Amino acid sequence: VMEPDVRRMLKHELRTPVNHMIGYVELLLEEATDDGLDDIAVEASQIHADSKAIAAEVERYFASWTGDSIDDACLDLKAQIGPLVDRVIEQAQSSIRSSSGTWAAEFRHISVAANKLSSMISRSRPLDEVTGGVAQFVFAGMPTLG
Amino acid sequence: MPKLLLVEDNEENREILTRRLARRGYDVVEARHGMEGIELAGSARPDIILMDMTLPGIDGSEVAARLKANPETCSIPVIALTAHASEADRENALAAGFDDFDTKPVDMERLLQKVENSLRKGHSK
Numbered sequence: 001v002m003e004p005d006v007r008r009m010l011k012h013e014l015r016t017p018v019n020h021m022i023g024y025v026e027l028l029l030e031e032a033t034d035d036g037l038d039d040i041a042v043e044a045s046q047i048h049a050d051s052k053a054i055a056a057e058v059e060r061y062f063a064s065w066t067g068d069s070i071d072d073a074c075l076d077l078k079a080q081i082g083p084l085v086d087r088v089i090e091q092a093q094s095s096i097r098s099s100s101g102t103w104a105a106e107f108r109h110i111s112v113a114a115n116k117l118s119s120m121i122s123r124s125r126p127l128d129e130v131t132g133g134v135a136q137f138v139f140a141g142m143p144t145l146g
Numbered sequence: 147m148p149k150l151l152l153v154e155d156n157e158e159n160r161e162i163l164t165r166r167l168a169r170r171g172y173d174v175v176e177a178r179h180g181m182e183g184i185e186l187a188g189s190a191r192p193d194i195i196l197m198d199m200t201l202p203g204i205d206g207s208e209v210a211a212r213l214k215a216n217p218e219t220c221s222i223p224v225i226a227l228t229a230h231a232s233e234a235d236r237e238n239a240l241a242a243g244f245d246d247f248d249t250k251p252v253d254m255e256r257l258l259q260k261v262e263n264s265l266r267k268g269h270s271k
Binding site (some may be wrong): 008012015027030040 | 156230
């Protein structure tokens with residue numbers, strides 16, 4: 001049985017920046033480990049652990065989500081994963097400041113993705129403005145929310 | 147060096163996967179949408195294709211069906227990549243003609259194992 005469309009698409013929208021965080025930090029870990037840069041690898045490892053924890057929480061949340069309200073989902077998720085997302089942003093920003101060149105750019109990718117996720121769960125901008133495209137379908141299908 | 151065609155519309159996902167696969171010795175060719183994927187499957191002659199299932203325009207399932215219907219590309223293994231991880235998603239992907247299926251976020255070791263298995267099967271045909 002396929003997942004209900006709204007849950008499927010909202011989860012997809014929220015998972016996309018989480019997947020970017022995980023992907024970029026795993027790439028960074030591979031590169032730092034190969035280059036023997038232990039300090040960079042340690043910083044990246046903390047971000048990796050937090051990003052994986054965020055992904056697990058999002059999965060757990062949507063496994064039992066009733067689909068009543070997108071706003072409520074964002075509020076709940078902000079309470080559950082907000083501190084972790086903030087910690088990733090802080091760590092990435094700190095690493096940007098302490099790194100140089102390519103490494104700073106790599107941490108910037110992570111910071112951008114984490115900030116995008118933070119905007120989504122904070123609803124500081126409508127979800128469809130943050131993500132473009134798919135979420136518009138979600139809102140079109142749920143006109144009473146927003 | 148195996149040539150791998152990556153069909154992925156999301157810029158960040160494309161960059162991450164391209165760089166990680168290149169580090170593992172793959173020659174990665176990128177397509178941003180399904181039509182570009184079909185064109186490059188014919189012109190670049192990849193050994194294997196990794197394809198996002200949710201693509202703008204024609205989606206991944208339709209692209210896979212067209213590739214499998216074309217005698218020039220039907221033997222190229224195609225692995226579906228999707229953020230949707232249910233058993234129904236997997237069954238739909240295999241029914242659409244994909245040779246294998248994997249989920250995002252990518253577990254690199256698992257994905258590479260699937261790529262290598264598909265390449266081996268392709269060569270033994």
